[in-house]
Amino acid sequence: MSLNPSPEETPGLRRRFIVASLIIVGIFAVFALRLWFLQILNEEHYRNLSERNRIRYVAIDAPRGAIFDRHGSLLVDNRPAFTVSALRQEISDRQELFTKLSTLLDVDVSDLELRWKEGQGLPRYRPLPLLEDVGREAMEKVQENSVDLHGILVEVKPFRAYPHGDMAAHLFGYLGEITQHELQSEAFGSDYRSGDFVGKRGLEKLFERYLRGFEGERRVEVDVKGRELRILKTQDPKPGNKVFLTLKRDLQEAAETALGEEAGAVVVLDVKTGEVLVMVSRPSFNPAIFARGISGKEWIELLQNSRHPLQDKSIQGQYPPGSTFKIVTALAALKSGVASASTTVDCQGFMPLGNRDFRCWKKGGHGRTDLKKALKESCDVWFYKVSLDLGIDRIADMARSLGLGRSLGFPLEGEKSGLIPDRQWKKKRYGARWYDGETVIASIGQGYVLTTPLQLAVMTAAVANGGTVLRPQVVNRVEDLDGNVLEQMVPEVINEAKLSSADLQVVRRGIEAVVNEPGGTAWSSRLEAVKIAGKTGTSQVVKLKDKDDRTPKAEIAYRFRDHALFVGYAPADNPQIALAVVVEHGGSGSGAAAPVAKQIFARYFGAPLDKEAPISVDSVILPVAGDVPPDQQSPQGGAEGD
DSSP states (O other): OOSSOOGGGOHHHHHHHHHHHHHHHHHHHHHHHHHHIIIIITHHHHHHHHHHHHEEEEEEOOOOOOEEOTTSOEEEEEEEEEEEEEOGGGOSOHHHHHHHHHHHHTOOHHHHHHHHHHGGGSOTTSOEEEEEEEOHHHHHHHHHTGGGSTTEEEEEEEEEEOTTTTTTHHHHOOEEEOOHHHHHSTTSOTTOOTTOEEEOSHHHHHTHHHHOOBOEEEEEEEOTTOOEEEEEEEEOOBOOOEEEESOOHHHHHHHHHHHTTSOEEEEEEETTTOBEEEEEEESOOOTHHHHSOOOHHHHHHHHHOTTOTTSOHHHHOOBOOGGGGHHHHHHHHHHHTSOOTTOOEEEOSEEEETTEEEEOSSTTOOEEEOHHHHHHTTOHHHHHHHHHHHOHHHHHHHHHHTTOSSOOOOSSTTOOOOBOOOHHHHHHHHSOOOOHHHHHHHTTTOTTOBBOHHHHHHHHHHHHHTSEEEOOBOEEEEEOTTOOEEEEOOOOEEEEOOOOHHHHHHHHHHHHHHHHSTTOTTGGGOOSSSOOEEEEEEEOSSOOOSOOSEEEGGGSOGGGSOEEEEEEEESTTSOOEEEEEEETTOSOIIIIIHHHHHHHHHHHHTOOOOSSOOOOGGGOEEEOOOOOOTTOOSOSSOSSOO
């Protein structure tokens, strides 16, 4: 047998060689096809995947638009704040990471887990905020230990800032995280995502579309451990637009200071335009806690506070107007011809009607009283007797013509309409007829009558300007960043009360005497430099039994004390501004509300305050009204001397 066989002698070996060669060629062909598929067909896809492994996309929140007063004084702004966030796609062991972060920053792991759970609605590529508005020391600790905190970064975000604390907080409103329901509603467009903060109340909500900006983006190159190497590209965010209010900052501050810690409200209007110069509601709240994310404990405390700090009392508080309503009754009586300036009533301290005595606040009576004296000294009996001839329907018509008993169309949510009763209303509401006794107490702003501080200010402005009821406006204009006006306020007339100049003059003389003549109920709140016209009022909250006719205010439980009111305008001979002041459970209009108004007028006109101190509300003595039907909380007589 030959040691070197020829191919003809080994046909099987040749076939095996060919098969092996074909297999090798096939394998290389598959590799080539795969390489072609990866590098040619799917080149863009795999480049993106590669980029994502080394490039981080970080959204840059846009600052919300600033809010200014009428003169450009900054009211609401933004401030930079540090936020510790998690990049979920880069975190492999959450428990270990949270344990390190908890030890480093002295926070509970449970709090971090809660934020992680709450943030699951966020797109996974967006950083999930774990700790917001942390201090510089915490920020530095995180950055110094970034190697051991893979997936954690510190962001600088704009947070709402309130340079004047809780001033006008109800007007500004507050922010909150957007809900799933809001995301699905038509009110919010596709630009909103889970985790965004939006306006929830007040102007923040009303002007959300103007105040919200457009977020930017930063592309950052990172190493395998997530450490930032360099910024590749930055797209700057676009801040929101600027909103200019009709408020006058220094006057708002003066009103807030004057009201102090009392609960209540103050509204000041320009009598010619309806612009809101002041809008105060106390007690207030700190809107900054909403900007950073209010805790459950803080929210419960606000909700359970018996003085209702979340309620905007200027538009949501409904109070019996007390003797401030005598302006309405007087105008109705004059217009109908039931009474004139010279109509005189002999006030003996009460008026009998049926089997009851309807008492005046002044137990001994005012004696012979005409309309001017009735307004000046707030004689209840004059209005009792005139109202019986006038009737509730004509009183109600006048009240409604001056803006009471209906919504004024104020732009903020929650405005109450108050209540102006008449015969038809009672028949519809209770299925009962109207009684003369109800007319009597309604004529002095008690019984069923309810008004808001804003309505009282609008009514007073109408009396001051000749009968034009103007819609109250709080926003002057909206501007973009280049100063282009996007929206501009214009005065809007709601109604013309059609008051004769003669009737107005009679009432104006009476309310000027309230402040500027001895014996007037607001005599102690006069200003020498500016002549004020006004009317005090006191509305009884509940009938107190088993008390003397003169009960020291300090002996009455706070929740049972009378509300104190004052409405007025100045200068009396050429009105510029009108106001309404309500002090909840303040005791008396002359002792609690009128001094607040005095300070506001003094600030607006730059008038010096007299050295004479205002009456202390704690020393006011309150006469108790006569018997009241058990189904009514309002008295059958004036609560006191207003």
